[in-house]
Amino acid sequence: MAWDYRGGPETQAWRAFVAREAERQGVTLVDLVDALRRVPPTEVDGIYAPDAHFSGEGKEWAARVLHSRRVPFLDRPASP
Numbered sequence: 001m002a003w004d005y006r007g008g009p010e011t012q013a014w015r016a017f018v019a020r021e022a023e024r025q026g027v028t029l030v031d032l033v034d035a036l037r038r039v040p041p042t043e044v045d046g047i048y049a050p051d052a053h054f055s056g057e058g059k060e061w062a063a064r065v066l067h068s069r070r071v072p073f074l075d076r077p078a079s080p
Helices: 002-006 009-025 039-048 056-069
Strands: none
Touching: 039 056
């Protein structure tokens, strides 16, 4: 969302909380905020749909980022 793109103390606090909780619960966290902040300002609006979720373009962007990182859990078969 726009506040993730701009950053600030609230964003940092939230990211830290989510990272701690993910670690505590043994959940893999994939944080795309740093990658998002490298998107040119003229392109960032296209990543989000009006409902603040990723648009089609945003989903493609996220898939490219995840693929470039070779996120390990993406190689596992889907659970039933």
